[in-house]
Amino acid sequence: MGRNPCCSKEGLNRGAWTAVEDKILIDYIKTHGEGRWRNLPQKAGLKRCGKSCRLRWLNYLRPNIKRGNISPDEEELIIRLHKLLGNRWSLIAGRLPGRTDNEIKNYWNTNLGKKVQLDRHHQQNTTNSTGNKKQYHPSRKFRKLTNDPSSSGGSASPSNKTATPTQVVRTKATKCTRVILNHPQPHRIGQGRDLHADKESTLPYNLKGNYDISNCEKPVLAAGTSNPTSDIGQDDPNNILAAADFAVNLNPAAAAAVVDDELCLADILNSDYQVSDFLPEYYNSTNYGDVQSSSSTDLSDLLFSEEMLVQDRSDVRALNAGLEFESFSSVLFDGDEENWLTD
DNA sequence: AAACTTGACAACCGCATCGAT
DNA sequence: GATCGATGCGGTTGTCAAGTT
Structure with missing residues (x-):
């Protein structure tokens, strides 16, 4: 039976x-x-397929769509996320407010993909600099993208001749030591748990790198809500993790918080987690160290921002099989000088 | 100036997934 | 559990503009 x-x-x-x-x-x-796309054209009086209407609305007509002018920051984020997630455009787009998957996909296909490819090519050339090589002739666009002096439209100066032929966006070697995810409100004094009195035993893991998650549930990744805390009963004894902070101290490994094998970075990126409002207060009160948090900060901002903290490296622990560690580490630590990460 | 090439991006298409029944 | 409709997703195509020869 075929599909209609x-x-x-x-x-x-x-x-x-x-x-x-x-x-x-x-x-x-x-x-x-929105919605009911199938019937929309008929009801609206449009001679269009419902799919077409949906696409038009989502990609171009709906409010708060950004058009064009992808900033260097956005570009960098796209590159990093693509390295991490592959061609999961909707997922990537979800981390770039106002951008659509179609736009990002197009931008990648026409700009970044080639750029990254060219960068790899250049790296190979520099590492294997001996021997005769077939000369590479980048297209017009390639030359333009990479500020190749041979580009007809380029503004090459003599000094550029010795410069690296590619001006590829490089990932910043940002060291992330702690990723805070929104999570259910911890029990407060008088509400079942006293974090201040017993913070080490209350947390599912302590912040010295010894993770004990055996009795924990993973937090509710409440997609579609920016405030999953509201769904959690504060007195629910089963929600140990829900009652605990979901901060992972990972020095120096940058990582998203992973609670069990089922939760990987992609899941987190795909969620609607936001940095919690209450964390600063809580962390300040418990003297757990600096937590840079903002209620308006998106996880992607946090994961890849300069705000990520650098502390000591003493408590690196293998975190979790669910973490796409290798890929993530390569994303965040692209520089050769950052070899320590993979140690 | 015309022909050709290339880039940009909007739109289409088929398949996958999800939820309701 | 099977079926079906609605929607989402990612690959691909079509078209136009700009650049090059």
């Missing part, structure tokens, strides 16, 4: 959307909201 086509293609408009069609779609969605 999402819509009859006969008599439907195809190709670029007109301003009139856009207006109809916008007006309809403003009135009736």
Whole structure:
């Protein structure tokens, strides 16, 4: 039994959307909201496939869409996330507010993919600098992207001739020692647990690198809510982890918090975790050290920001099989001088 | 100036996944 | 558990503009 086509293609408009069609779609969605894409064209009076309407809305018409001008920061984040996640564009887009998966995919295919590829090529050339090599002739776009002086449109100066031919965006060797994820509110004094009195035993692991998660549940990755804490009963004795802080002290290994084998970085990135509001207060009160936190900070910002803390390296522990450690480490520590990470 | 090439990106398409029944 | 509809996702294509020869 074959699947019915999402819509009859006969008599439907195809190709670029007109301003009139856009207006109809916008007006309809403003009135009736998103969803029901299959029936939307008929109800709205559009001669378009429902899929097409959805795509048009999600990628171009909906509010808060950023168009063009992908910043160097965004570019860097895309490269890192792609290194980590591969072609999971929606996942990557989810970490870039206002950007769509389609835009990022296109940007990657036309810019970054080649850029990264060229960078790898250059690295190979520099490491294997002996022997005759076939000369590489990058395309016009390649030369432009990499500021190759041979580019006709480039602004090459004589001094550039000795410079590295590629100006590829390099990942910063940012050392992350602690990743804070939003998590359920810890029990407070008088509410079942006293963190201040017994913080070592209350936490599922202590912050000296000895992780004891045997009795812990993993936190609720409450997709779709920015405040998963509200779903957790504070007195639920089973929510040990829910009652504990989900900060992972990983010196020097940058890592996302991983609680069990089922939770990997990709899961975390795919969640709607945000840095919790209450953490600064809590951490300050328990003297657990600096926690840079902001309620508006997205996890991706945190994972890849300069704000990640650098402390001592003394308590590196293998964290978890679920962590895509190798890939993650290579993402964050691309520099040759950062070999210690993989030790 | 025309022909050709290349890049950018909007849009399409097929398959996968999820939830309701 | 099977089926089906709705939606999401990622690969690919089509088209236009800009650049090159």
